[in-house]
Every structure is written in C-alpha cells, then in structure tokens.
Amino acid sequence: MRAIETSLDNLWRKRVREKFNNRCCMCGSNNNLECHHGVAKRRMKSTRWDIRNGFLLCTKDHAFVENNPNWFEKWVRSKIGDDLYDEIKRQSRVPFHGEYEKWKEHLKGE
Numbered sequence: 748m749r750a751i752e753t754s755l756d757n758l759w760r761k762r763v764r765e766k767f768n769n770r771c772c773m774c775g776s777n778n779n780l781e782c783h784h785g786v787a788k789r790r791m792k793s794t795r796w797d798i799r800n801g802f803l804l805c806t807k808d809h810a811f812v813e814n815n816p817n818w819f820e821k822w823v824r825s826k827i828g829d830d831l832y833d834e835i836k837r838q839s840r841v842p843f844h845g846e847y848e849k850w851k852e853h854l855k856g857e
C-alpha cells in the first residue's frame with residue numbers, strides 16, 4: 748500500500764475515535780475499540796477516508812455487526828439519516844483518481 752494511504756488510514760482512525768469520544772458507539776464501552784466503515788466498505792477508496800463513514804465499535808459489537816449487516820444498515824440509517832447514508836453509498840461508487848490531497852484536507856480540517 749502507498750505510504751500516503753497508510754497515513755490517511757491512521758488519521759482517519761484518529762478522527763473517528765475523536766468523533767465518538769473514544770467510546771463504542773453502540774454500548775459506550777471504552778475498551779478494545781476498532782474503527783469500522785459503516786456505509787461503504789474500506790476497499791471503496793472514494794469514501795475510505797470520509798469521517799462520516801466511520802464508526803467506533805468494541806470488538807464484541809464489531810463482530811456482531813459484521814455478522815448482521817442488514818441489522819447494522821438499519822441502525823446506521825437511523826443514526827445518520829437515509830439522505831446521508833445514500834449519499835455516501837453513491838459517492839463510494841465514484842471511481843477513485845488519487846484525490847489524496849482532498850482527503851488530507853478533510854481529515855485535517857473541520
């Protein structure tokens with residue numbers, strides 16, 4: 748993987764942790780936390796570094812949502828709304844052309 752992608756991944760995880768105050772967004776635990784791409788999967792680079800696509804989960808809840816994708820989609824939709832969910836989903840299908848600088852700004856700013 749390119750160094751810039753590793754660095755964006757690290758920054759994304761940091762920002763997602765901040766967004767949820769280092770708590771699992773399902774049970775509130777602050778132990779064994781992992782970042783999860785909630786709308787479009789990690790391999791979809793056009794939304795890989797979108798903070799809005801990030802959710803912080805404990806290991807237990809992470810395993811649960813991996814095993815219950817339909818339930819999780821409903822849960823995410825109820826949290827962020829259908830409009831945003833569909834927008835991120837749509838954006839994830841746009842081909843990625845190496846817009847690393849754009850994501851660096853997104854992760855740095857706000």
Ligand SMILES: [Zn+2]
Binds near residue numbers: 771775776807
């Ligand atoms: Zn949890």
